[in-house]
Each structure stands twice: as C-alpha cells, then as structure tokens.
Amino acid sequence: MADDVIELRGATKRFRSTSGGIHTAVHDLTMTVAANEFVAVVGPTGCGKSTTLSLVSGLEPPSEGEVLVAGSPVRGIPDGVGYMFQNDAVLPWRSVLDNVAAGPRYRGESRAAARAKARTWVERVGLAGFEGYYPHQLSGGMRKRVALAQTLVNEPSILLMDEPFSALDVQTRALMQDELLRLWSGTGAAVVFVTHDLEEAIALADRVIVMTASPATIKGSFPVPLSRPRDVEELRLSTEFLEIYREIWESLREEVEKARKGNASRAA
Structure with a gap:
C-alpha cells in the first residue's frame, strides 16, 4: 500500500549467545504498518517482540531480509521515529520542562523555542504546574507522562512503544492508556505497541499481531x-x-x- 510507512520483508535477526552459539531472535518477519494505524504486538515472553522494534528503529540491523521506513531501507535511526521504552529515560538532574525540551534542543532549536514547545506538551500531558519539578518528586504515572511528552514533542511520524505502562498500577495504567489515545488521535502517526497484556492490546489498537514462541515469526494479524x-x-x-x-x-x-x-x- 502507498501509505505503508513501516514494512518488514522476511526480516530475520540472529545474535551470538554467551555460550558462543547463534541465537535466532526473530525469523522471516513480514508485516506492514500504515500511517495513522495503531498496531499492537503480543506474544510469549522472550519471543522477540522488542527485537522487532529494534529492527524498525534502526538500533539493530537485520541478519537477513529488509526493513523499510517511509519506503527506504533502514540503515540507521530513521528520521521521524519516536521510541518509548519500558523504563523511562527522564534525566534525574533536569526538571520536567528541561527533560521535555531536550529533544528539540538536540535537534538544533534555540533554548527559548525548545522550552516553549516543551511547555505546550507538558500541559497537554496534564502536568501544568509541575514544570519545575524533578523526577524524584514525581509519581510513577507522572514520570510516564513526562516520558510521553518527551517522545511526542518531536512530532514523530512513527511511534514505537515497548511495554511503556507495564510498571504502573492498574488504575494509573488505564489512565495512561486513555491519555495515549487522546494525544495520538489526529497526529497521523503510525504506532507499534509491544505488550504482554492482551486486554491492553485490544483496547488500544486497530490491529493486533500475534507472534509465535521463540524464534518468533508472525502467526496472525x-x-x-x-x-x-x-x-x-x-x-x-x-x-x-x-x-x-x-x-x-x-x-x-x-x-x-x-x-x-x-x-x-x-x-x-
């Protein structure tokens, strides 16, 4: 399809194990994700779901096959990709505002412009009034809101999420799921969301991909x-x-x- 922004064509990834052998994490992955599509990926623990995100993000090259983003083979970290990890990447020595402003600053924006953009996103994730707080002063749910703002402030066209809410309590997790859907709506971004929670996958996604036991391939969509x-x-x-x-x-x-x-x- 012309609007597919992610495409894996027979992608396989092998790693050298600690014993010196070769471990195949995923094999023959073939899938597409369209712009403005929310795809959740589920599968057994350790089957290679996170490896799939690493292939799309360019953090790992495929051992075989191809990975394309926006029609071009991935040869490094593609432009327009945002990645939200299971463990948040907030910097403890920076305030909420400066954590969110870090991305625009790294991309060359002035301090004033980056902080103005960050302030907008801090408000959008419901943290207005907490701009000057530091991570140790925040609850787990608030830190996740900071991490979400950190990712979305860069206006990614592709959003990769690796179990971002798994460490939260049930009530906070539900709030963050609603928050994610609210903030994603209308952006046009493609989302690939890895989770162990099938209920979470269905509640969020347009499509759920099931991966097989390791070495993983795609069983069904x-x-x-x-x-x-x-x-x-x-x-x-x-x-x-x-x-x-x-x-x-x-x-x-x-x-x-x-x-x-x-x-x-x-x-x-």
Missing part, C-alpha cells in the same frame, strides 16, 4: 473493529471486546503454552 474514540475501561466490558479477546487468545494461548513447555525442558 487480527483487526480490532471497535469504534474510536475509546474509553478503555468501558470498552473492556462490551460484548464486542470479549468476542475479539476470545478469538485472539485462542491463537496466543497455543504459543504461550509452547514457550512454557520449552522453558521447562531447558530448565530440566
């Missing part, structure tokens, strides 16, 4: 035909949500069981 805008807590109670959950879980459960049996046999 499931559309999520739920209307937007979404309230993630109310959505989870709907009949449509439960039907989609059952369908995807049937596919995912098989891979989780394979991974569990594989781990048990290696431990023995």
Whole structure:
C-alpha cells in the first residue's frame, strides 16, 4: 500500500549467545504498518517482540531480509521515529520542562523555542504546574507522562512503544492508556505497541499481531473493529471486546503454552 510507512520483508535477526552459539531472535518477519494505524504486538515472553522494534528503529540491523521506513531501507535511526521504552529515560538532574525540551534542543532549536514547545506538551500531558519539578518528586504515572511528552514533542511520524505502562498500577495504567489515545488521535502517526497484556492490546489498537514462541515469526494479524474514540475501561466490558479477546487468545494461548513447555525442558 502507498501509505505503508513501516514494512518488514522476511526480516530475520540472529545474535551470538554467551555460550558462543547463534541465537535466532526473530525469523522471516513480514508485516506492514500504515500511517495513522495503531498496531499492537503480543506474544510469549522472550519471543522477540522488542527485537522487532529494534529492527524498525534502526538500533539493530537485520541478519537477513529488509526493513523499510517511509519506503527506504533502514540503515540507521530513521528520521521521524519516536521510541518509548519500558523504563523511562527522564534525566534525574533536569526538571520536567528541561527533560521535555531536550529533544528539540538536540535537534538544533534555540533554548527559548525548545522550552516553549516543551511547555505546550507538558500541559497537554496534564502536568501544568509541575514544570519545575524533578523526577524524584514525581509519581510513577507522572514520570510516564513526562516520558510521553518527551517522545511526542518531536512530532514523530512513527511511534514505537515497548511495554511503556507495564510498571504502573492498574488504575494509573488505564489512565495512561486513555491519555495515549487522546494525544495520538489526529497526529497521523503510525504506532507499534509491544505488550504482554492482551486486554491492553485490544483496547488500544486497530490491529493486533500475534507472534509465535521463540524464534518468533508472525502467526496472525487480527483487526480490532471497535469504534474510536475509546474509553478503555468501558470498552473492556462490551460484548464486542470479549468476542475479539476470545478469538485472539485462542491463537496466543497455543504459543504461550509452547514457550512454557520449552522453558521447562531447558530448565530440566
């Protein structure tokens, strides 16, 4: 499709293991993500979901196959890619405002322009009044809001998210999921969101990709035909949500069981 901004063509990634052997993290990944599409990726623990993000971001080159962003092969970190990690990257010696302003500053904007842009995003993520606070003065949810503002202030066309809310309590996590959908709406950005939580994947995404047990490839791609805008807590109670959950879980459960049996046999 002309509007596909991410494309993996038979992408495989191998690493040298600590024992000197070769570990295949993912193999023969073939998938596309369109502009303004929210895709969630689920799979067993350790199957290579994060490796997939590393291939798209240019942090790791494929061992075989191709990875394209905006139609061009990835040869480094592409322009327009924002990456939100599981552990936030806020700098403890910088205030909320200066943490968010860091990205525009690195991109050559003046201090005044960067701070003005940062102030807008601090307000948009609900932290107005906390501009002068430091990370140690913030709750976990507030730090995640800072990390989200850090990522979105650069106006990425592609947003890669690696279990960004997994460390939060249930209530804060739901709030951040709603916040993410609100801030992403209308940006046109493509999102690839890695999670272990199938409910989270369905509540957020337009499409859920299920990966197999390691070495991972793509087992299935499931559309999520739920209307937007979404309230993630109310959505989870709907009949449509439960039907989609059952369908995807049937596919995912098989891979989780394979991974569990594989781990048990290696431990023995």
